[in-house]
Amino acid sequence: MAIRTEPFILNMGPQHPSTHGVFRMRVTLDGEVVLDVEPVVGYLHRGIEKLAEGRTYTQNIPFTDRLDYLASMTNNLAYVLAVEKLAGIEVPERAEHLRIIMAEMMRIASHLMAVGFFLNDLGAMMTPVLYMWREREKLLDLFEMVCGQRLTYNYMRVGGVSHDIPEEFLPALRRFVAEMPGLIDEYDQFLAQNEIVLARSKGVGVLPEDLAINIAASGPVLRASGVQWDIRRGDPYSIYDRFDFDIPVGSAGDCYDRYWVRVQEMRQSVRILEQAIPQLPQGEVCAKVPQLLRPPVGEVYGRIEAPKGELGFYLVSDNSIAPYRFRIRPPTLINLTALRDMVIGWKVADLIITFGSIDVCLGEIDR
Amino acid sequence: MTLLEQFQLWLGSIWPEWAAYITPAIIGVVVVLGFVLTTVIIFIYLERRLLGRFQIRTGPNRLGPEGIFQPIATALKVLLKEDIVPAKADKAVHWLAPVIVFAPILLIFAVVPFGKGAIFTDLNVGIVYVVAISSLSAVGIYMAGWASSNKYALIAALRAVAQMVSYELPVILSILGVVLMVGSLSMNQIVESQSIPFILLQPLGFVIFFLGTVAEMNRCPFDLLEADSEIVAGYHTEYSGMKFALFYLGEYGHAVAYSAIIATLFLGGWQGPLLPPIIWFLIKIVAVFCFIVWMRATLPRLRVDQLMAFAWKCLLPLAVINLFIIAAEVLWLPESMPWIMVVLNFAFAGVLILLWSKLFTLGGGRVEV
Numbered sequence: 001m002a003i004r005t006e007p008f009i010l011n012m013g014p015q016h017p018s019t020h021g022v023f024r025m026r027v028t029l030d031g032e033v034v035l036d037v038e039p040v041v042g043y044l045h046r047g048i049e050k051l052a053e054g055r056t057y058t059q060n061i062p063f064t065d066r067l068d069y070l071a072s073m074t075n076n077l078a079y080v081l082a083v084e085k086l087a088g089i090e091v092p093e094r095a096e097h098l099r100i101i102m103a104e105m106m107r108i109a110s111h112l113m114a115v116g117f118f119l120n121d122l123g124a125m126m127t128p129v130l131y132m133w134r135e136r137e138k139l140l141d142l143f144e145m146v147c148g149q150r151l152t153y154n155y156m157r158v159g160g161v162s163h164d165i166p167e168e169f170l171p172a173l174r175r176f177v178a179e180m181p182g183l184i185d186e187y188d189q190f191l192a193q194n195e196i197v198l199a200r201s202k203g204v205g206v207l208p209e210d211l212a213i214n215i216a217a218s219g220p221v222l223r224a225s226g227v228q229w230d231i232r233r234g235d236p237y238s239i240y241d242r243f244d245f246d247i248p249v250g251s252a253g254d255c256y257d258r259y260w261v262r263v264q265e266m267r268q269s270v271r272i273l274e275q276a277i278p279q280l281p282q283g284e285v286c287a288k289v290p291q292l293l294r295p296p297v298g299e300v301y302g303r304i305e306a307p308k309g310e311l312g313f314y315l316v317s318d319n320s321i322a323p324y325r326f327r328i329r330p331p332t333l334i335n336l337t338a339l340r341d342m343v344i345g346w347k348v349a350d351l352i353i354t355f356g357s358i359d360v361c362l363g364e365i366d367r
Numbered sequence: 368m369t370l371l372e373q374f375q376l377w378l379g380s381i382w383p384e385w386a387a388y389i390t391p392a393i394i395g396v397v398v399v400l401g402f403v404l405t406t407v408i409i410f411i412y413l414e415r416r417l418l419g420r421f422q423i424r425t426g427p428n429r430l431g432p433e434g435i436f437q438p439i440a441t442a443l444k445v446l447l448k449e450d451i452v453p454a455k456a457d458k459a460v461h462w463l464a465p466v467i468v469f470a471p472i473l474l475i476f477a478v479v480p481f482g483k484g485a486i487f488t489d490l491n492v493g494i495v496y497v498v499a500i501s502s503l504s505a506v507g508i509y510m511a512g513w514a515s516s517n518k519y520a521l522i523a524a525l526r527a528v529a530q531m532v533s534y535e536l537p538v539i540l541s542i543l544g545v546v547l548m549v550g551s552l553s554m555n556q557i558v559e560s561q562s563i564p565f566i567l568l569q570p571l572g573f574v575i576f577f578l579g580t581v582a583e584m585n586r587c588p589f590d591l592l593e594a595d596s597e598i599v600a601g602y603h604t605e606y607s608g609m610k611f612a613l614f615y616l617g618e619y620g621h622a623v624a625y626s627a628i629i630a631t632l633f634l635g636g637w638q639g640p641l642l643p644p645i646i647w648f649l650i651k652i653v654a655v656f657c658f659i660v661w662m663r664a665t666l667p668r669l670r671v672d673q674l675m676a677f678a679w680k681c682l683l684p685l686a687v688i689n690l691f692i693i694a695a696e697v698l699w700l701p702e703s704m705p706w707i708m709v710v711l712n713f714a715f716a717g718v719l720i721l722l723w724s725k726l727f728t729l730g731g732g733r734v735e736v
Contacts, residue, residue, distance in 0.1 A: 010518050018596040032522070032671050033734050121596045123668025125587060130422040196588055196667045199728075345733040348522070349597050349670045 021362030044366035052326035065152035068364040073106040076156035082302025082313035087295035095160035104269040110307035114359040121356040160286030201256040205354030219309025225253035231305040255357040330364040421664035450608035460514035465613035467507030472620035482644035493554035505531035515605035523601035533678035538579035540686035544572040544693040558636030571716035584621040587663035626655040
């Protein structure tokens with residue numbers, strides 16, 4: 001009797017320990033080898049884009065918190081920058097600096113989670129994650145000081161930020177900035193000096209440079225493939241042009257490089273924080289903006305370099321108090337389109353770490 | 368003569384023969400069972416607390432002083448859970464699998480010497496018996512994976528067979544090194560001939576045996592059978608209630624059993640100065656177990672092809688070379704100077720491990736599909 005074999009279809013998710021939320025992958029397997037992957041999204045769809053059309057510009061800010069909930073500050077920032085561009089509002093100096101400080105703290109927090117969970121996906125049993133959480137906890141405490149929230153901050157406002165910082169904030173931030181470089185070195189060792197991590201992630205899930213550009217990848221995923229593109233430099237917003245920082249670029253485009261880039265970016269964020277703290281001027285934290293903002297008729301696309309890539313807001317105004325169209329360009333959904341090309345022919349375990357290395361956040365993908 | 372046999376002789380002089388035969392056996396079984404179950408409970412507590420320390424948190428500390436009653440609460444919780452069997456499961460096999468995983472662990476302890484003469488039965492082929500019995504649990508894991516009719520469990524079952532069979536070979540070959548030196552297969556003899564612990568005389572054999580057994584008990588970094596980030600809970604995805612508890616006990620029971628065997632084969636068993644033998648034996652078991660927990664807390668997991676490559680390309684050739692070296696040394700080196708052997712073998716181990724780490728890479732890459 002001849003033994004017949006056939007590929008085997010496995011539904012990974014929506015409830016699965018390492019899909020980072022409610023994400024489903026319809027995986028076709030030949031034994032352990034991945035033949036095909038079909039991502040299925042939409043389990044967390046809340047209709048934010050439609051809901052936003054019925055609310056005022058200020059009321060929409062809390063919605064942006066709920067996109068990429070691991071980086072709420074930068075979501076706020078992207079949205080208010082787009083609205084300011086639309087309405088032509090000038091932001092006070094102090095608010096610009098506070099925004100940069102918050103955005104870079106948020107980048108560190110988001111990358112800490114990404115690196116920690118990458119090691120968790122590799123099977124390191126929560127230990128690295130808990131170390132990363134220890135640092136993220138300090139950042140969350142800082143955020144709590146300025147806006148009272150630990151996850152969904154709702155801190156940025158059109159024209160500035162909602163509150164000035166309390167006086168205990170800056171000393172605590174200085175302490176954090178002083179100790180963080182040493183801790184990043186420690187975490188770098190988790191990645192760079194562990195034989196198993198290197199064997200598992202080097203050369204795995206390669207995203208070639210041309211493909212990365214063609215799918216419009218952005219953020220660490222794009223830079224790991226060797227493209228030096230960072231919106232903070234390429235299309236500077238806020239006051240990033242006044243700061244001195246490097247753009248780390250990978251070479252191979254594999255899972256290891258994507259994480260190496262994230263670790264290096266944390267160092268650069270600390271550098272920006274070091275420069276921003278002494279420069280912080282006194283003054284207003286929010287410009288005078290009417291309660292019911294009515295931007296002139298027109299459309300605008302505002303984008304920033306969020307921790308996970310290019311986060312853009314496309315707003316259309318019909319001169320009413322609510323946006324006529326509110327469209328979000330989520331970085332991770334677009335980066336996720338490369339998943340199939342990266343994992344075909346690799347094993348199930350590689351699929352997990354490659355998916356993890358895109359650093360998705362389902363709140364943003366499903367909106 | 369073991370303590371149980373002496374007890375049986377003494378009973379025989381006052382009781383009828385059949386009673387004198389059965390009573391010591393029952394006492395022995397109860398003692399071994401009690402030992403295994405209490406140690407498992409203690410190990411569960413120990414692992415949780417240790418993992419807490421490794422992961423900069425406290426670990427369970429609410430229930431009783433320092434949380435010592437937490438494992439009991441966990442056990443009660445697991446026992447009270449509903450027992451769910453999937454509709455399409457093979458009921459009989461699904462029921463039998465946890466038993467087949469758990470039973471061999473108790474059987475292993477039949478030949479583990481706890482002290483001089485304190486052994487359930489001193490089989491003259493003790494170590495062969497251990498190898499034979501311990502490979503039975505692979506069958507149980509395969510049954511669990513197959514009978515659950517769950518795809519994750521099936522992947523785990525197939526991984527289990529490949530992994531268990533591959534790692535059996537280097538483990539047995541490294542045991543042969545010990546057997547060559549002792550000249551006997553009896554566990555008691557193995558302990559008694561270790562005036563110098565075999566970890567010093569055969570460092571390479573110890574490393575191979577240790578890694579092989581860690582793989583056999585599915586511990587990190589070889590825990591592919593229950594790789595939670597890949598295949599949810601592996602072969603016990605579809606188990607709950609008492610059956611799951613048996614797998615859980617089995618996992619820790621395996622850890623206790625293999626720690627005991629590592630202690631017996633390489634760390635000198637119950638031998639040691641000052642303290643009573645049983646204490647020395649427990650200290651050694653706990654030390655081995657703590658090392659395994661340390662590995663679990665720090666190391667990521669290997670991929671399935673890297674796991675196989677590690678067994679066949681690294682451990683197996685090293686085990687063969689180790690066996691040849693030990694054989695040559697037993698044949699030609701004078702027995703009166705064991706320290707020469709210690710120095711020689713540490714040198715060999717260092718050179719070989721360095722060589723292998725330079726020459727061999729783990730696993731393949733992308734498969735063309």
